[in-house]
Amino acid sequence: MSKLRIVGTFAIASGVALFLFLGMGNLKSFAGPNYRELALLTNVLHLVQQHYVDDVDEHTLIEGALKGMLDVLDPHTSYLSADFYKEVQLDTKGEFEGLGIEITKRDGFVMVVAPIDGTPAAKAGIKAKDEIVAVCPSAEDDSCVSTQDMNLLEAVKLMRGPRGTKVMIQIRREGWTTPKPFVIKRASIRVSSVRMSILEPGLPYVRLSQFQERTTRDLAAALKQAHKETGEFKGLVLDLRNNPGGLLEQAVRVTDLFLEEGMIVFSEGRDSGNHMEWHAKGEGTEPKYPMVVLVNGGSASASEIVAGALQDHHRALVLGSETFGKGSVQTIIPLDDGSGLRLTTALYYLPSGRSIQEVRIQPDVLIEPYTQAELAAIENEDQGETFGEEHLVGHLESKKAKPERNEPNDPMARQLELDRQLIRATELLKSWNIFSNLELGSGA
Numbered sequence: 001m002s003k004l005r006i007v008g009t010f011a012i013a014s015g016v017a018l019f020l021f022l023g024m025g026n027l028k029s030f031a032g033p034n035y036r037e038l039a040l041l042t043n044v045l046h047l048v049q050q051h052y053v054d055d056v057d058e059h060t061l062i063e064g065a066l067k068g069m070l071d072v073l074d075p076h077t078s079y080l081s082a083d084f085y086k087e088v089q090l091d092t093k094g095e096f097e098g099l100g101i102e103i104t105k106r107d108g109f110v111m112v113v114a115p116i117d118g119t120p121a122a123k124a125g126i127k128a129k130d131e132i133v134a135v136c137p138s139a140e141d142d143s144c145v146s147t148q149d150m151n152l153l154e155a156v157k158l159m160r161g162p163r164g165t166k167v168m169i170q171i172r173r174e175g176w177t178t179p180k181p182f183v184i185k186r187a188s189i190r191v192s193s194v195r196m197s198i199l200e201p202g203l204p205y206v207r208l209s210q211f212q213e214r215t216t217r218d219l220a221a222a223l224k225q226a227h228k229e230t231g232e233f234k235g236l237v238l239d240l241r242n243n244p245g246g247l248l249e250q251a252v253r254v255t256d257l258f259l260e261e262g263m264i265v266f267s268e269g270r271d272s273g274n275h276m277e278w279h280a281k282g283e284g285t286e287p288k289y290p291m292v293v294l295v296n297g298g299s300a301s302a303s304e305i306v307a308g309a310l311q312d313h314h315r316a317l318v319l320g321s322e323t324f325g326k327g328s329v330q331t332i333i334p335l336d337d338g339s340g341l342r343l344t345t346a347l348y349y350l351p352s353g354r355s356i357q358e359v360r361i362q363p364d365v366l367i368e369p370y371t372q373a374e375l376a377a378i379e380n381e382d383q384g385e386t387f388g389e390e391h392l393v394g395h396l397e398s399k400k401a402k403p404e405r406n407e408p409n410d411p412m413a414r415q416l417e418l419d420r421q422l423i424r425a426t427e428l429l430k431s432w433n434i435f436s437n438l439e440l441g442s443g444a
Contacts (some may be wrong), residue, residue, distance in 0.1 A: 041065065071151060074344050075105040076330050078153050082338035098160035099167065100189045101126060102210075102244030102300070103152060104326070109133050109172075110147040110155045113324060114242035114298030116189065117209040124184045128242055128298035131172040131179075135159055139166035139183045163188045193246075196222035199416065199426055202234035208254070211246030211302045216253040223257075223286060235290040235429030237422065238306075241320060245301025252278045255309045258316070260285045262351060264309045267329050269346035274329075276346075290432045291316040292425040295361060296369070300324035308350040308361045317428065319365040320421050327356025365428070370420045378418060 100119020
């Protein structure tokens with residue numbers, strides 16, 4: 001693997017990938033095949049072609065053999081057909097036609113890592129950790145396929161399709177006794193990965209939904225606009241919740257915005273040729289203001305690199321619940337017929353040397369979101385009216401008109417009422433500024 005040359009990066013359906021080109025000349029560096037085992041494979045292929053009840057296309061058999069071979073490895077290693085290989089390269093552009101969800105495999109079934117903000121899946125109510133137990137490519141008939149023995153690429157292919165068409169997915173969720181159907185209309189997904197709001201003067205909130213080609217550029221522009229609108233920052237909330245990952249290059253550059261120096265992440269493979277390091281550069285670094293990074297179980301891969309690196313460098317406080325725990329490197333190797341091989345080649349490690357894989361990022365401040373029952377109680381409380389003077393029998397009436405109650409129209413104001421993790425992050429940043437401005441003298 002030491003002769004492979006990195007020529008670019010792009011994201012695929014389930015996380016970060018390095019885009020490598022492998023020419024035929026490089027094959028000399030690999031160990032020779034076990035010809036006895038290959039003879040067994042070709043013998044079975046010959047028997048199927050000669051004796052199977054129907055004619056079978058040889059290419060179909062070869063593709064099936066490749067898929068079966070890779071299925072015995074980890075869930076992120078897979079064969080990409082020529083059509084799908086072209087399709088996955090579009091993910092880095094932030095444009096594709098489908099539902100807008102990031103998926104992985106768990107316990108045999110396909111599981112949702114996170115829905116992408118603003119997509120049909122998110123609007124339909126799909127949530128992180130939902131299990132997709134079956135996919136019906138056309139919601140008009142009963143052609144449902146179980147995902148239990150389906151690899152990720154097959155699941156993605158079934159769920160993607162022309163915009164305007166509908167697909168039904170059967171969802172199993174914790175607390176439900178049986179799966180429930182969700183009929184979702186496919187759309188052209190054009191995902192803007194950066195969203196910025198001002199929580200209050202000097203306190204901006206930035207949401208990163210995934211890591212695309214434009215993420216760092218858009219984030220830098222959002223921070224510049226925030227500085228212009230609100231002046232010097234008292235703090236920043238960086239929201240990486242339900243961010244399923246994306247481009248490694250962008251994760252490194254986003255982290256670099258907040259670090260002047262030091263290692264951001266490194267990778268280790270089976271041999272020394274797969275050791276790579278990424279470091280911060282001083283140019284373009286943001287001022288050192290207090291910072292809270294929000295994470296949850298839908299934060300995976302590239303978002304875990306950002307949160308973990310900022311945590312290791314003590315640049316930010318990580319708040320929320322533990323992350324997904326995907327710390328493996330997938331290399332995309334183009335094959336001669338236009339197809340591709342997606343191969344897990346290394347693991348990521350944070351600056352402190354700890355691994356993300358399966359261990360997950362543990363928040364500095366563990367805060368679980370409101371439960372559905374708690375949210376319902378908050379909604380009911382908001383609709384109620386507090387007891388006051390006007391409720392007393394025979395109370396004196398004011399001669400002035402009663403002021404109208406102002407309901408918050410700003411979506412962020414409403415989110416601040418219902419989002420426990422964001423509420424806590426805001427409180428911490430405000431407290432941070434209050435205590436830092438205190439002049440604490442010693443007693444006599």
